[in-house]
Amino acid sequence: MDLNEIILPIKEQIKLFDAEFKSAIRSNIGLVDIIARYILRQKGKKIRPILVLLSAKASGGINKSTYRAAALVELLHTATLIHDDVVDNADTRRGLASINAAWKNKIAVLMGDYLLSRGLLLSLLNGEFEFLKVSSVAVKRMSEGELLQIQKSRQLDMDEETYFKIISDKTASLISTCCELGAVSATKDEGIVAHLRNFGEYLGMAFQIRDDVLDYEGKKATLGKPIGGDIRERKVTLPLIYAFENAPKQTGKSVLRLLKNGKRGSRIDEVIKFAETYGGIGKAHEKAEDFILRARDELNDIENSDAKESLLKLTEFVVDRVN
């Protein structure tokens, strides 16, 4: 599934979004503007603004406030990425040096705060309070989800329910926000808004499960990031949770000990093997497919259109991607 095909119904609108985002990010303070222009060069896939635009088009039509919603979510997402790179000491982002690597941590943290405030002001100054409410809840949930994951990875104490809460908060909340804001910008029909919100929630769940499975599937994902990152950080994700459920108690216990105390190299290989052996990877795959089906179901009551078709194709893109 090719992203270029998915975005066909909004090809011209993406250009208008680019202009909106550019004007929302730039500044008359020299250093801020230099970094802003650098961020514009770090081209991402723009999945979130694409979701806003497609959701709006599928539920009534794109208008001026849709572009502001798209710029808002991209500003929040960019701010989060910059803060993430600080905390992870990441050197690169989207093929260029990260902001913290190019300009130091201090500037990166401030730049993240700056982008957050620009996003909020964009909605505030246009009186789009519903956008603000939805997106502020998402910002809160994203930080809470990350913090809950850190807490659980210290305790190595995780079950399916907690895992779903974490990924719903840290990932699905913003994806869901994108679809909800797109719909809110286009229609007053609360039923449609709810369907798009749920579509985004389930799509986000599938997206994160796929991401977590990819951490166990290095060979297939040849272009992706190195495998085993989550295991290194002692994050217990879905493949491992399901393997623990299936494995004999004693085997599970010894893997837990390995996660806690094992040497890095052997730890990663053995944990991956354990997740494979006890069907954790396969079952996690199935769960991602489940969420995709639930996402698609949410669109049943939405009128057919090229934009709806693209949203459905996006669900395939999410599970098929290899990085």
Place this chain on the structure above:
Amino acid sequence: MDLNEIILPIKEQIKLFDAEFKSAIRSNIGLVDIIARYILRQKGKKIRPILVLLSAKASGGINKSTYRAAALVELLHTATLIHDDVVDNADTRRGLASINAAWKNKIAVLMGDYLLSRGLLLSLLNGEFEFLKVSSVAVKRMSEGELLQIQKSRQLDMDEETYFKIISDKTASLISTCCELGAVSATKDEGIVAHLRNFGEYLGMAFQIRDDVLDYEGKKATLGKPIGGDIRERKVTLPLIYAFENAPKQTGKSVLRLLKNGKRGSRIDEVIKFAETYGGIGKAHEKAEDFILRARDELNDIENSDAKESLLKLTEFVVDRVN
């Protein structure tokens, strides 16, 4: 001037603020709540909520939305401090270990983002959009001011006008926001709101100039932070700007070279001596007093009350403080 005396007119109301802040910061996620309770133990002087409460009382009376405004500014301020400690690698804050020292950078950045979103949600969910607008502009200005200061300290290129813009953005904006929000919560009279906003702006300017002068006056400020921190970071602040204006061109040039290339120890001593010799410290003092007079003037048209009296006393507190 004693802070305990200043807060007498709002002694009971500070307790109600404490309760509001506590409920705004706590979480049902274990780790988040542990850190929230830790933050509650790091007691600061609460200057910002005090300003909100006094401004409201001086302009009509404290009500429920005043407490939310006070909690909002304290949440934003706390978030900023936590992010500052990450970027400065600070080990302590208010006599306790900083969040980054106690829990690592990753958690501190996320906790800052969490507190920002809690502040915004507090206003959003109560429909207090004016609070949001004023405080989002302040968050934007705070990050822009810090970034402009970093830009200028790289270029060692600073004049009085740029310096005033920087401290207005990075410090006075939030102090001004406190006074404005207090007034907005209490009255619809735009004249009163403007007076309180300006009072806060001038008070904030004086506060930051005093802070920057303290960096040159270690002996007097026996309890404060070590002197010369700004010089070490090549921040050109007001004492130095004025000294450059008064000094012979050649002497100024050699101090600039020293700032750029000199060894730390000698650099700090010589720069302080230079600022003293050419009257920079004295003139910066006078400028702080000027701003205090302008702040006090703004209150001329405000009806007399114990709260107004306390705001006037606060102006003395700001210039008399030694740390």
